[in-house]
Amino acid sequence: MFLDVLRRRNPRFIEASMALHQSGQIPANSYVLDLDAVEDNARTLKTEADKNGLKIFAMTKQVGRSSSFCHAVQRGGIEKSVAVDMACARATHRAGMQVGHLGHLSQVPRAEADAAARTFRPDYWTVFNAEKAHEAGRAAHKAGYRQNLLARIKAEGDTFYRGHEGGFEAADIAAVADGFDRIEGGRFAGITTFPALLFDHESRKVKPTPNLTTLSRAAESLRRAGRRDIEINAPGTTSSVLLKGLAEAGATQCEPGNGIHGTTALHVVEDLPELPAVLYLTEVSHLSGGRAYCFGGGFYIDPIFPDYPVKALVSPEPATDAASLLEVEIPPPSAIDYYAMIDATSARVPRPGDTAVFGFRGQAFVTRAYVVGVSGIASGNPKVESIENGFGEPESWPV
Structure with missing residues (x-):
């Protein structure tokens, strides 16, 4: 195709x-x-992310966590990775990229939490339940810092690929946030989901999923509870042309993967x-x-x-x-x-x-x-x- x-x-x-x-x-x-094109694509995405106030982390799994790919992405201005699993974290760290986000989509196995905190010290660590939040907090405490935790949330009607389900009930997010702040070595930083955007084959356009609305509603609940500076991580079908709309929907973080090598579904039908x-x-x-x-x-x-x-x-x-x-x-x-x-x-x-x-x-x-x-x-x-x-x-x- x-x-x-x-x-x-x-x-x-x-x-x-x-x-x-x-x-x-x-x-x-x-x-x-094509590492030259990868570097140019990364620069385009980083420029647009900066323009819209978005933190940007590179997803590398689609191209096998290639070290030369990581280097090209860094030359293009994207300095940190999102690790879909611990193998991603190890590979991108080895290639000289800091791990910006860990634990989403795959949670960190219990026996690897200490190594994740000690070695990678990710900017953000996503957890799907209280047990995983405590594991991340304990590991960070041992490593001598407090870990920014993102809560993966869900609500009735949200869209998930089969086998990707899991997370906290969005309606409970204020209590979840309070619970994270009580964890030794942890603190509540924000919320995430996947996918926030999806390609629609009928219209041949990228559209927001119900998950993006769930993020917005949860963020409003947190603001009503007195919380400010909430991180909203909203990955899925990320091209530079979509970042303005993502920011307008409240997102503070984006995570291009296929976009960095020009292979999102939208790239098939439009010259992006x-x-x-x-x-x-x-x-x-x-x-x-x-x-x-x-x-x-x-x-x-x-x-x-x-x-x-x-x-x-x-x-x-x-x-x-x-x-x-x-x-x-x-x-x-x-x-x-x-x-x-x-x-x-x-x-x-x-x-x-x-x-x-x-x-x-x-x-x-x-x-x-x-x-x-x-x-x-x-x-x-x-x-x-x-x-x-x-x-x-x-x-x-x-x-």
């Missing part, structure tokens, strides 16, 4: 990636990052300021029965989209032309994606060793793909900066 946008808006990125693969510098089964900066690259292995089998490991079709025909650019040399586009069958999520099957019945027959480039709204951290950062595409001097796994750890490739 994102391949058309990539071909139109960042063809040099595709060509450079294919050339690097053909010269043996990028492995098959790789999410490849952020340039597409990630692609999936692999290689044809063999032919059988009218199909060319390409190496898998990183295929991920985001379930936020309805089914659509998958295509890839397949060529032994850099190419973005329509003649190089071939239809592809990807194994269903219930199967292991050892290979995907490319149509080999047309005039353009793929050959073993050909490069195949896909455009996905990736989630590299749930795959077994490599993550490759490439700099110098804007200047015409592409260079591989890092080859890592989905935990931001260097891979000894090709050995």
Whole structure:
């Protein structure tokens, strides 16, 4: 779905990636990052966040917590990360980013709380219940500071992805805040939810979810209780064009992830300021029965989209032309994606060793793909900066 946008808006990125693969510098089964575009996108988002008084934290899971990605984001002015889990916190900390937000979406396991406080000392730590609040407070107290706690809240009618549920009842937020302030090592800082914004396929626009209204109502309850300077963390579908509206709705924090590499759902239907900066690259292995089998490991079709025909650019040399586009069958999520099957019945027959480039709204951290950062595409001097796994750890490739 994102391949058309990539071909139109960042063809040099595709060509450079294919050339690097053909010269043996990028492995098959790789999410490849245009670090120049990532830096520019981060700068655009940071500028707009500053203009609207929003704290901004970078989500890195979609691109496998890549260290070179983290460095590019920092060069663009976004200095802190949001860690979706402890693996994110470890990887971004290792890459030199301070952890701005921890505990959302995944809570911190009990045995890791002390290490989280001692090592990362996050600006904000989200908790879903009193037990987790006390764990965070105790850990911070041991580390010698008081932890800013965000309460994940919910109300009847809110929208959550299946398996993401949890949090405090929004109607009880004033009492929850008082309880946080009584925790040794903790203090109440604000509220959060996810998702606050969602792409609507029918209207092809991003719309606020009921959760954003829940945040606004909870914030008003807190103000009536005499609380001021409440942090309102409102992540979801974050592009720079949406930050003004988010701030007007009361948000004080935003957390771009796909927006930093130009792959939110809105980027499919509108040319937004952020340039597409990630692609999936692999290689044809063999032919059988009218199909060319390409190496898998990183295929991920985001379930936020309805089914659509998958295509890839397949060529032994850099190419973005329509003649190089071939239809592809990807194994269903219930199967292991050892290979995907490319149509080999047309005039353009793929050959073993050909490069195949896909455009996905990736989630590299749930795959077994490599993550490759490439700099110098804007200047015409592409260079591989890092080859890592989905935990931001260097891979000894090709050995």
